[in-house]
Amino acid sequence: MMDIRIRTRLLVSFAIVLALLVGVGGYSLNRMNLLADLTNDLYEHPFTVRKSIRDAYLNLMQMNRSLNRMVTSPDSTTVSADMQAINDSEKEFMRNMGIVRERFLGKQGDVDDVIRAYEEWKPLRDRVIALASANQKVKAKELLTGVDAKLFTALDKESGDILTFADRKAAEFFKGAQSTARMSLIITALAVVAAAGIVVLVAVTLTRSIIRPLGSAMEVAARVADGDLTVTVPPTTGRDEMNLLLQTFGRMVESLRRQTMDIHEGVNVLAASAGEILASTTQVASSAAETASALNETTATVEEVKQTTQLAAQKARNVADTAQRSLQVSQGGRKAVENSVEGMNRIREQMATIAESIVNLSEQSHAIGEIIATVNDLAEQSNLLAVNASIEAAKAGEHGKGFAVVAHEVKSLADQSKQATAQVRALLNDIQKGTNAAVMATEQGSKAVEAGEKQASEAGEAIRLLTESIAESANASAQITATSQQQMVGMDQVALAMENISEASTLSVTSTKQSEASAQNLHELGQKLKRLVEQFKL
Amino acid sequence: MTHTPFAQSGKTIDWNDIHQRLEAARVALSQELSPEEEKRILKTRAAALAREPLSGETTEGHLEILEFLLAYERYGIEMSWVRETCPLKDLTPIPCTPAFVLGLINVRGEIISVIDLKKFFDLPEKGLTDLNKVVIVHGGDMTFGILADEILGVRPVPGETIQPTLPTLTGIREEYLKGITGERTIILDGNRILNDRRIIVNDEE
Incomplete structure (x- = not known):
């Protein structure tokens, strides 16, 4: 049993069930077919015969009524219509009788009797019709009454036989059908019970053979599902699918345990690595943020430096212009100093002339002083003379007395002369002092002029050096201007580059943040995996 | 000479002003007195001369004195004692004489001794003075020269203005002073000076 494949088992079981189903079903169908035949016979023979007899009888009645109307009606105009109705009823009668002849299971003579009765009645009828057409209605009426009674009596007798036979036959059929139905019912019930028992047996056997190893597999699977990988599958030796499944399941659990152990180790490594990655990513993110802020500051600084550089370039241009102007001014200053040296030379010469003139003046005033001394002496003598004259x-x-007046007058003249000479002498003294001062001043002026000349020369030399320096400065400032122009261009490029770097750094910060989030996720995933793996018992 | 150009360094020299001033000086120097001016001066002088002398000048109350300066002080002496004045020159010092005798001078052939009143009066020396004038006085048989710094002239002095000598003036000077005027001119007593025995140098004494 255990070595048979489940498919085979299932096929066999279903074949048994199918055979039982077909057997029971076929038998039931057979019996039902039989019943249907019986019912059909019942319908086709007794029932149809009875119905057709009735119809035929009814047709005869209709013919008779039409004849009556034809006979009784004073109007002869309806004769043709009644003739027509009689013909139709006749045809119908004949058709019904045909059906009866065909279906009737009893003796055919009974049917022939009916038809013969009709055939006998038919010439009478035609005579009635002819009388009615000839408008001899009273006669027709009399004839008709006699004919009818004879006809219907015969007909009632013949058709009654047929009907009796048909009724008997119908009862026979019904009884047969009833017995057949009861028989088939009993047999079918028995067959169904037997089939059910067989099916139950087969199902129980099949189920047990499948369920038992499946249960142990389910037990193992449940423990595996709970994470217990220490479970061992009981060893089996069977060759069917369930045992193979169990063996495979055991191998699967074994390999699952190995893999889970590997995964456990791997997850541990992964969790640790994810933690380290998270830490380093966080560090990187913070570094990137710092770098970004530093870059922002640097960018701002570079911008400021750029503006400063522009300012410096402008200043350098101004300085260059100023240096150029200074050069011109210093060259002008050099010429001016040379002119002033020449002017100083001329002034010195003039000073010498002035000094000489003043000395001459001094000498002349000295001569005047001598003259004045003489005049003063004369005045003194005049004074004494006047006094003596007064005495005399x-x-x-x-x-x-008169002489005394003259003498007094002379004396006063002498006094005036003396005062005048004293004044002249004072003036001469002033002149002398003035000339001395003038000479000294001239000397000082001359010295000052010499000093000025020397200073002017020195200034000239200084201005010459200054001019050279300024020329060098002008060259240097021109170079500085060019350099600062280049520097400005360079600073522009640097600013642009810093802008790009800053943008890149912003992007980098964003991506590092994303990386950090990813690392965080990874870390969480690692932890989660670790937890998950730790749920397994190894 | 406050307008020396070099003393005014720092200021611009106003050459126009200087030229104008030089021109003015030249004009002033070369200017001769016009005849009208000359006549006007002479007229003024004549008017001054023709003025009547001060009242009482010739009256007896007045004293004609010769005024002279000696050691910054004004001295006067009566004209009656004055013979003449002359400049001091060719003074010959005489040895073995008192300090107030300076020496001898020759005035037109006459030998006259010269004395120094400052020394004679024992006045303190107040610096050097000119001492180049001699007032020759004489009285009786006595004639000598008094050394003076300067001869101021002759002028009348009203007698009532002469006051007695100040009580502060003591010593030998008091003996030879006649009085003092309102203008603080010391009037010498010629009579006493000329007749003083101390002034006569006697070898035999």
């Missing part, structure tokens, strides 16, 4: 006049007494 006083001695002369009254006679000398």
